[in-house]
Amino acid sequence: MSVTVVLGSQWGDEGKGKLVDILAADIDVCARCAGGNNAGHTIVVPVGPDRVKTTYAFHLLPSGLVNPKCTGVIGSGVVVHVPSFFAELDALEAKGLDCSGRLFVSDRAHLVFDFHQIVDGLKEVELGGSSIGTTKKGIGPAYSGKASRSGLRVHHLFDHDTFAEKFRKLVEGRFKRYGHFEYDTEGEIQRYKVLAERLKPYVIDSVVYIHEALASGKKVLVEGANALMLDLDFGTYPYVTSSSTTIGGVCTGLGIPPKKIEKTIGVIKAYTTRVGGGPFPTEQLNDIGVHLQEVGREYGTTTGRRRRCGWLDLVVMKHSNMINGYDTLNLTKLDVLDQLPEIKIGVRYLVDGKELPGFPADLELLAKVEVEYVSLPGWNTSIENVTEYSELPENCKKYIEFIESYLDIPVEWIGVGPGRESMVKKEVK
Numbered sequence: 061m062s063v064t065v066v067l068g069s070q071w072g073d074e075g076k077g078k079l080v081d082i083l084a085a086d087i088d089v090c091a092r093c094a095g096g097n098n099a100g101h102t103i104v105v106p107v108g109p110d111r112v113k114t115t116y117a118f119h120l121l122p123s124g125l126v127n128p129k130c131t132g133v134i135g136s137g138v139v140v141h142v143p144s145f146f147a148e149l150d151a152l153e154a155k156g157l158d159c160s161g162r163l164f165v166s167d168r169a170h171l172v173f174d175f176h177q178i179v180d181g182l183k184e185v186e187l188g189g190s191s192i193g194t195t196k197k198g199i200g201p202a203y204s205g206k207a208s209r210s211g212l213r214v215h216h217l218f219d220h221d222t223f224a225e226k227f228r229k230l231v232e233g234r235f236k237r238y239g240h241f242e243y244d245t246e247g248e249i250q251r252y253k254v255l256a257e258r259l260k261p262y263v264i265d266s267v268v269y270i271h272e273a274l275a276s277g278k279k280v281l282v283e284g285a286n287a288l289m290l291d292l293d294f295g296t297y298p299y300v301t302s303s304s305t306t307i308g309g310v311c312t313g314l315g316i317p318p319k320k321i322e323k324t325i326g327v328i329k330a331y332t333t334r335v336g337g338g339p340f341p342t343e344q345l346n347d348i349g350v351h352l353q354e355v356g357r358e359y360g361t362t363t364g365r366r367r368r369c370g371w372l373d374l375v376v377m378k379h380s381n382m383i384n385g386y387d388t389l390n391l392t393k394l395d396v397l398d399q400l401p402e403i404k405i406g407v408r409y410l411v412d413g414k415e416l417p418g419f420p421a422d423l424e425l426l427a428k429v430e431v432e433y434v435s436l437p438g439w440n441t442s443i444e445n446v447t448e449y450s451e452l453p454e455n456c457k458k459y460i461e462f463i464e465s466y467l468d469i470p471v472e473w474i475g476v477g478p479g480r481e482s483m484v485k486k487e488v489k
Contacts, residue, residue, distance in 0.1 A: 062279045062322050065310050066390075068287025069326035069380040071296075071334035073360070073367060075392035075475055076327045077101025077123040080283045082473075082483055088278035090124025091133040091270065093313030094303040095285030096172055097144045098197045100360060104479050107156060113479070114155055121148050122283050125159055132159070135266050136168035137303065137313020138285075139202040140214065141177075142255045165259070166266035167215040175231055175243055176201040182238050203302035205230070214263055217256035224249045267315035274320060282310050288380040289334070296423060299338030307384045325472070326386035328377060328463075330394040333358055333367040339426040342370035342406045356396040357478075371433065373406040374466050379419035381467055388472035388488055391460060395476045400438045403459060407466065408432040436462060444477040449486040 068074050081103045097120035107114040122132035176198030205211035216223050231245045289295045291305040352369035409416040409429040420426050439453035460471050470488040
């Protein structure tokens with residue numbers, strides 16, 4: 061019995077996919093537990109005898125599929141847009157990644173339809189100036205349907221007449237709510253009749269599948285989507301996603317009891333980024349922010365949007381760790397800080413000179429915080445070719461050690477460059 065969980069610990073885009081890719085080399089099953097194709101992982105892998113660097117973009121599919129011996133499972137807590145599932149699968153296979161017989165979808169997973177994506181855009185327009193900044197992938201409306209018990213699940217696809225009846229009612233409900241938008245309901249019903257046949261071989265009872273895998277001694281890796289600060293309950297609501305991105309979402313999204321989880325790894329970028337609206341206390345709207353954005357290539361995998369950038373925020377990380385209980389951390393993109401003479405770390409939030417006890421729920425209060433920083437000297441040299449922790453510059457080690465000491469969590473993995481090989485493994489006690 062062995063379940064390892066990889067979770068985003070900030071606002072997403074921390075580089076979870078690369079760690080999942082590395083860990084998947086020794087994993088039997090890689091599972092997604094929440095979110096949909098609003099997630100995005102880019103993995104660069106040397107392929108073939110000539111070791112040609114090949115870039116794979118993952119959105120809905122588990123990125124552990126890069127390992128040809130690893131099986132991917134899309135769990136019950138994920139929402140699935142079937143056309144995107146096949147578009148992504150076809151794109152991966154076109155680059156030589158054979159996924160046949162090793163990719164499965166839970167029959168309990170809820171479905172995202174094109175009308176959800178249209179509604180997603182209409183909801184953003186309705187919000188006007190307070191737009192949340194969603195990816196317009198229909199994720200929120202699909203989860204809304206799930207919560208209101210009007211959603212359709214994967215298993216519904218295989219009784220066509222019942223599916224068609226339920227689908228028509230769903231679309232009519234959206235017309236009543238938003239007015240009549242252009243949508244070919246009957247055309248979609250026929251489209252899904254064809255898609256259902258293609259999807260059928262991939263569909264399983266994922267609860268039974270994962271528990272049988274564990275019972276037979278297989279190793280399971282859970283790939284979190286989004287991150288703690290985008291969690292529906294504990295993130296910067298309403299500037300969040302619509303699912304549980306926490307360790308709790310692993311249990312509810314896959315049907316795994318807590319006692320089966322052996323290790324939880326938090327992925328933390330060496331600075332902080334976020335996409336979309338909402339307060340961002342350590343954001344740097346200056347040359348530092350531009351440097352992090354440009355050197356770090358901070359553009360979204362799913363949307364292409366520029367990410368907002370700022371200093372590392374350890375108040376966020378303390379909040380994150382209280383909820384998820386990380387055993388170790390993966391510190392990513394440390395090389396982006398290589399050329400900075402001084403590096404700051406946010407350690408406390410003050411309002412009217414008084415320290416806040418934690419990360420506040422009230423965003424108006426959050427907008428007022430003054431961040432107290434600790435300044436550390438930079439290392440002013442490239443670390444991209446470093447392969448051992450001992451080879452890192454002393455000031456670089458001091459940066460890592462400060463994070464470990466402040467959070468009382470060991471850093472086990474350190475990202476020093478974009479490639480799969482650019483990850484330093486550090487021994488932890």
